[in-house]
Amino acid sequence: MRVAMMLYAGFQLLEVSGPMDVFHEANRLYGGAFYEPHLVGTSPGPVLASNGTAVATTACLSETSAPFDIVVVPGSPVVASPGDHGELAGWLSDTGPSARRLACISNGAFLLARAGLADRRWLSTHWRDAHRLAAEHPLVHVVSMPGCLKDGNLYSSGGASAGIPLALSLVREDLGESLVGMIAKTLLMQPDSRNGQSARGTP
Numbered sequence: 001m002r003v004a005m006m007l008y009a010g011f012q013l014l015e016v017s018g019p020m021d022v023f024h025e026a027n028r029l030y031g032g033a034f035y036e037p038h039l040v041g042t043s044p045g046p047v048l049a050s051n052g053t054a055v056a057t058t059a060c061l062s063e064t065s066a067p068f069d070i071v072v073v074p075g076s077p078v079v080a081s082p083g084d085h086g087e088l089a090g091w092l093s094d095t096g097p098s099a100r101r102l103a104c105i106s107n108g109a110f111l112l113a114r115a116g117l118a119d120r121r122w123l124s125t126h127w128r129d130a131h132r133l134a135a136e137h138p139l140v141h142v143v144s145m146p147g148c149l150k151d152g153n154l155y156s157s158g159g160a161s162a163g164i165p166l167a168l169s170l171v172r173e174d175l176g177e178s179l180v181g182m183i184a185k186t187l188l189m190q191p192d193s194r195n196g197q198s199a200r201g202t203p
Contacts, residue, residue, distance in 0.1 A: 006072065006073045007041040012074055012105075015163045038064070073108035110129070123154065148165050171183065
């Protein structure tokens, strides 16, 4: 299963490393490469995270012709202006509809919204950014909540630390509750069956 972890200047490293650890543990326990993660950036080479860590891409936007099963968009400590990261937003707009599942962590929600992938859908983000997201994208149903929110094939989370629960929600659908419980124990978390709750009935 091809997974695109999107990288852009200033992304929050925890929001990439956490899900990557989940997918790695899932592969280890599954006994094979069920997930095939790709670190996708706008160009080849390292991308500087917000904490100064450089992360090397394994693919760039112009090289990713085949569709991805999962696309994960991390957030950043600082929400970019609407015109920033235009190339990434354009790629998401073009490629997102063909992805089996779309996911964003914290204010990575802005990039999915700017790509037009969250119109008339429920989307969670960090509580500090919820008002701005709703103001900039009135067609998006914005909430702020812990854990992971699911609306169809769109997954979102309310904060940087929710990246792991979000990834666990994806793995739960693919490989089941038992394997997710083992991953959660390995990563020193308690599995929570409430993660990945449906947007149906959300106020």
